[in-house]
Amino acid sequence: MTADRMVDDTTAPVSVGVLGGDWRAHVTPWGAMRMWDAGGTLDWWVAADDRWHDPSREPTVRQARLDGTPVVETRLRIPGGDAVHRVYAVADGGGYTVVEIENDSPLPIAVAFDGMPLLSPRPPTDMPIAGIELPAGTVAYPIGHHATLVVAIAHGSPGTASLPAVLPTRQQVAHGWLAVCERASRLLVPDSATNAAVVAARCELLLAGPSAATRHPVDFLLDVGELVRMGTMAEPWIPEVSDAVTALASHRDDPLLAAAVDAAERVCLAAREARAVRDLALIRLRLLPGEPS
Known part of the structure; x- marks a missing residue:
């Protein structure tokens, strides 16, 4: 997989954040960012x-x-x-969550932001915003033709005074995500669009x-199995894996039941839970009596 192609598959909000950190947000289909923690x-x-453009209405x-x-890339005509x-x-x-605004046009534009404190390499314009009613506190930045503005939200450093001079590029970030996703189960897919959809689901x-472990135990076990393949520690999941395995008794007709038991076993092996692996062998016999041994 190579991180060089935009895939037009975004019809619902996309989660953004970094692994190992708690900061999360959704990017809406028009590019607004909504923080998970309110x-x-x-x-x-x-x-x-010509005029002001509101991406949520265009x-x-x-x-x-x-x-x-x-x-995530959002284009506004x-x-x-x-x-x-x-x-x-x-x-x-x-x-940091980085926001780039590229002016891919031959004329200058201005971009306005509202709702979050931003770090930027230059201060916003002090000219009043005219021609549109925007919330108090909105800031605006002029952007020349074929130029790019970069701003950012600091995740855990509210006192940070300025945007770091050097941050990873979007291509480097995408390559990092692809490297993690490639550790998951190998799938044969028919085309690059399907491959990108698999990557999106894994991310x-x-x-x-x-x-949820007890409400959707088959899905939960398959999910955790993939998380462990992709490098997540197995040990913290063991209590919920146990709950999910117990709940499998009411999902005997699920066509993915065997795969879920396999995933549970894989997680227990990764966590070095030998007793749990032995218990799973007995549970497998009860849940899947016709399965070849």
Whole structure:
């Protein structure tokens, strides 16, 4: 898999964040960022040559992920081209979520943000915003033709005074996600679009976590099995794996039952839970009596 192709598969909010950190947000289909912890929403608007454009209301908005990873690109049509909004999170310096606005047009534009404190390499314009009603506290930045503005949200450093001079690029971030996803189960897929959809599902699993252990035990065990394959520690999952295995008794007709038991065994082996592995062998005989031994 190579991180160089945008895949237009984003019809629902996309989770963004970094592995090993708690900061999470959803990117809406029009590019707004909604923090999971009720920490606010970062909205954006674009002033182009003709008028102000509200991405949440524009029919020309298109969104895609970079090879299925949580590197999200939202394009807004403006005269002569697009305003391109990109979001991705990096772990450097305690974690940042980077927002790029590229002016892919021959005319200057301005972008306005509201809802979150931003770090930027230059201060926002002090000119009053005219021609649109925006919330108090909205900040705006001019962007020249074919230029890019980079701002960021600090995850755990509210006192950070400025944007770091060097951060990983979106291509580097995408390559990192692909490297993690490639540790998961091997699948033969018919085309690159399906491959990107698999990557997207795995990234969402890594960021959002598995299904509920007792409500959806088969899904939970399959999810945790993949998480462990992708490098998540197995030991903390053992109590919930036990609960999910117990709940499998009411899911005997599930066609993925055997795969779920296999996943539970894999997690227990990774956690070096020898007794649990032996117990699973007995549970397998009860749940799957016709399975070849």
